[in-house]
Amino acid sequence: MTKKALIITYYWPPAGGPGVQRWLKFVKYLPEFNIDPIVYVPENPNYPLVDESLVSEISDSVTILKQPIKEPYRLAGLFSKKSSKTISKGIISDHKKQSFIEKAMLYIRGNFFIPDARNGWVKPSVAYLSKYILENNIETIITTGPPHSLHLIGLQLKESLGLVWFADFRDPWTTIGYHKQLKLTKASKEKHKTLEKQVLNIADQIIVTSFTTKKEFQEITKQPIEVITNGYDYESASEFKLDSKFSIAHIGSLLSKRNPEILWKVFSDLVKENNDFSNDFQLNFVGAVSQNVLESIKKNKLSNYINEVGYISHKEAIIYQKKSQLLLLIEIDSEDTKCIIPGKLFEYMISNRPIIAIGPQGSDVEKIIKETNAGVYFNYNDYESLKRTIETYYKAFQNKSLQSHPIGLQKYSRKRLTEQLVELIKK
Numbered sequence: 001m002t003k004k005a006l007i008i009t010y011y012w013p014p015a016g017g018p019g020v021q022r023w024l025k026f027v028k029y030l031p032e033f034n035i036d037p038i039v040y041v042p043e044n045p046n047y048p049l050v051d052e053s054l055v056s057e058i059s060d061s062v063t064i065l066k067q068p069i070k071e072p073y074r075l076a077g078l079f080s081k082k083s084s085k086t087i088s089k090g091i092i093s094d095h096k097k098q099s100f101i102e103k104a105m106l107y108i109r110g111n112f113f114i115p116d117a118r119n120g121w122v123k124p125s126v127a128y129l130s131k132y133i134l135e136n137n138i139e140t141i142i143t144t145g146p147p148h149s150l151h152l153i154g155l156q157l158k159e160s161l162g163l164v165w166f167a168d169f170r171d172p173w174t175t176i177g178y179h180k181q182l183k184l185t186k187a188s189k190e191k192h193k194t195l196e197k198q199v200l201n202i203a204d205q206i207i208v209t210s211f212t213t214k215k216e217f218q219e220i221t222k223q224p225i226e227v228i229t230n231g232y233d234y235e236s237a238s239e240f241k242l243d244s245k246f247s248i249a250h251i252g253s254l255l256s257k258r259n260p261e262i263l264w265k266v267f268s269d270l271v272k273e274n275n276d277f278s279n280d281f282q283l284n285f286v287g288a289v290s291q292n293v294l295e296s297i298k299k300n301k302l303s304n305y306i307n308e309v310g311y312i313s314h315k316e317a318i319i320y321q322k323k324s325q326l327l328l329l330i331e332i333d334s335e336d337t338k339c340i341i342p343g344k345l346f347e348y349m350i351s352n353r354p355i356i357a358i359g360p361q362g363s364d365v366e367k368i369i370k371e372t373n374a375g376v377y378f379n380y381n382d383y384e385s386l387k388r389t390i391e392t393y394y395k396a397f398q399n400k401s402l403q404s405h406p407i408g409l410q411k412y413s414r415k416r417l418t419e420q421l422v423e424l425i426k427k
Contacts, residue, residue, distance in 0.1 A: 016051030029418035042069035110182030167203035212339035230343035249324035331359035
């Protein structure tokens with residue numbers, strides 16, 4: 001017997017970036033397990049990144065519901081188009097370099113729009129969905145955040161209709177890194193924590209993408225929490241040729257706080273010490289890169305080795321992953337980021353290219369990389385071991401033997417992860 005599940009999400013094709021991938025893939029595979037997904041999305045969203053190629057992945061048989069949303073970022077763009085666009089992407093300048101407009105916008109974003117700038121969509125969505133749910137006999141709803149405003153839609157629908165509600169957290173709420181940059185007042189911080197506690201204690205099932213977030217939420221609620229990580233999908237083979245250069249690629253945004261000075265130092269030293277390395281080395285940035293990172297690159301005299309590709313479609317990014325010699329995964333060196341498992345990690349793992357990952361000690365990414373033998377993980381003070389590893393990889397590149405040898409990746413396939421979700425829905 002087929003069961004209906006209403007999925008409430010902000011990010012949906014043609015949105016680009018990592019936020020859209022998770023539920024796009026779940027919706028792709030749910031019908032194979034007799035779950036009929038109905039997707040509710042904004043009609044006129046203000047997506048910071050757009051990838052039209054993802055639209056083709058939506059089956060014609062999937063019901064898509066749309067309702068208008070008021071986007072404050074559009075209004076903010078009238079005052080500073082650049083600042084509103086970068087803040088909506090999550091790129092926040094270093095405090096000392098912020099303009100008056102950017103500081104004001106961060107204060108307004110943090111204290112006038114709680115939990116986020118999409119909170120104006122809650123009331124009209126609840127009104128529209130309440131009627132739709134009753135008319136179509138829907139028993140299960142799923143909200144996914146960020147934006148965490150969408151969990152408030154689930155909260156109100158749960159309280160008024162008494163249906164089964166799953167709250168899916170792709171990222172944490174009050175402990176996510178950028179919260180500290182939003183210039184929150186004490187009252188605003190408390191309001192965030194109150195809303196977070198309400199959602200975690202009223203939702204029937206909590207889903208998180210990392211083991212650390214599960215531990216964090218277990219301190220707040222006794223409701224069941226399931227870890228369903230992000231994953232990889234089987235992409236149709238595209239024509240590509242492995243780079244002739246010793247290319248090292250970072251896919252995705254490289255934000256100001258995610259700036260591994262130690263890595264640029266290693267590259268700089270290798271370029272000075274080894275003429276062959278200097279001739280072969282190339283660093284590909286595929287996605288937005290903050291000015292702070294580019295300045296660090298310049299300071300280390302690496303600007304001539306940079307290929308700034310910029311934002312490209314997901315399909316094009318997959319080609320870069322497969323043709324690059326090495327792949328970079330960088331996370332902020334902070335307790336708050338130990339729980340972050342970027343979706344690109346899983347696509348990296350099936351690209352057959354070794355991963356160089358740098359992040360905080362004891363992170364969930366470190367755990368997965370070691371379990372799967374997909375690469376090597378370093379902390380921000382591991383200069384010598386980082387340098388030796390890159391030298392070893394470079395020698396393998398020269399010998400035409402550089403590749404990765406991962407194990408146990410099957411459990412991270414999107415279809416297998418959907419099966420894990422279905423087990424919860426059918427309980």
